[in-house]
Amino acid sequence: MPLVAANMALPALTSLNDCADFSKTVAPFWPQLAALPQQIVDNITDLDALKAIYLSTNPLVTGFALSLALAPIFLTLSEINRNYSQVDRMWSLLPTIHVANFTIWAHLSGSPTQLIDNVFAFSCLWSIRLTFNYWRRGGYSIGSEDYRWEVIKSHVHPVIFFLFNVTFISTIQSILLFLIATPAYVLLLSSHVTGQGMTMPDLIFSRVLIALVVVEWFSDQQQWNYQNAKHTYLRTGTMPPNSPYTRGDFDRGFNTHGLWSISRHPNFLAEQAIWVILYQWGCFHTQTIYNWSGLGALSYLMLFQGSTWLTELLTAGKYDEYAVYQEQVGRFFPSVTVLWKGGYTPTTKEAKTKKEN
Incomplete structure (x- = not known):
């Protein structure tokens, strides 16, 4: 039964290039999206029937349907609570949930799973790190606060903002978190065609992704350490014991130590790189330079440009020295100059403060 259902849910592909062909792997299954809600409603109490529906439905369609179904929930909760970070609260989980969907479908259908299992394992590490950071900071999200x-x-105007909430905050962001996981679907298809497991290039891709998660962890930890020490200093007026920072560091108001001395947003750089690399992994497997699943990574990059611009606009208005920091340190990528200098160089006023301490 699982193999029969799977044959209905996946396209008939004859080459790796076919796995990246939108007209063969996505377009033929759109009709399933319209029929899926009624199928679920008609069989809501029959677990065997629901399983059959799940296996006979293309897993990409199932994931997209989930992202659409979550949108009105996010909208309703945000309007009731007047808190518009409902998607942000799920930011660290939704991409992994979508990858889990592809993984579960592969296991139930009898498809090769070694490659998709590795993608899922990486995604779980990413979620654990981001979820821990979210709750530690009391609501911070990698996307938008x-x-x-x-x-x-x-x-x-309130009406304009409500429409913005309906379209972008609650719906487009939910779809975006589905789209960045779609390279996993491409990898699932390539495994289905070749029947192969992990190869050496796959190990390299997976290890690079894990390394980027580690970079995120270090950059977030450095920011956490600085902010904790700064708030202790502001609250008590005294330097925290064994602090690696000076009064000038705290008076400046923002962190310029560690990875933050060579990039204004090292965590954002790693975060964007993660989903670009996952997309490139799919390109490598399908022997294509680009394919439709890059829409998620591209949209993610665009979101970060706008989000980071707004963050920096607010930060520059709050801290006088931030404009100097912006001049010397790249938004994401370290410049050759700052690397040659060994990191951010404080202004004369800051240097004087350091000398006095």
Whole structure:
């Protein structure tokens, strides 16, 4: 039964290039999306029937349907609570949930699973790191923080902001978190065609992704250490014991130590690179330079440009020295100059403060 259902859910592909062909791997299955809700409603109490529906439905369609189904839930909760970070709260989980969907489908259908299992394992590590960081910071998200939505809300008409919530905050962001996981579908298809497991290039891709998660962890930890020490200093007026920072570091107001001395957003750089590399993994497997699953990575990059721009606009208005920091340190990528200098060089005022301490 699983293999019969799987044959209905996957396209008939004859080459690796076919695995990246939108007209063969996505377009033929759109009709399943319209029929899926009624099928679920009609068989909601029959677990065997639901399993059969799941296996006979293309897993990409199932994932997209889930992202659409979550949108009205996010919208309703945000309007009731007047908290527009409902998607942000799920940011660290949704991509992994979508990868899990592809993984579960592969196991139940009898498809080769070694490659998709490795993608799922990496995605779990990413989620664990981001979820830990989210709850530790009491609501921080890698995507957009609630205060940013409040800033936007304060500058537009309530009706305009509601439409913005309906379209972008609750719906487009939910779809985006599905799209960045779609290279896993491409990898699932390539495994189905070749029947192969992990190869040496696959090991390299997976290890690079794990290394980028480690970079995120270090950069977030460095920021966490600085902010904790700064708030202790501001609260007590005394330097924290054994602190690696100076009074000038705290008076400046923002972190310029460690990875933050060579990149203004090292965590954002690693985060964007993760989903670009996952997309490139799919390109490598399908022997293509680019394919449709890059839409997720491209959209993610665009989201970070806007989100980071707004963050820096607010930060520059809060801290006088931030403009100098922006001049010397790249937004994401370290410059040759700052690497040659060994990191951010404080202004004369900051250097004097360091000398006094």
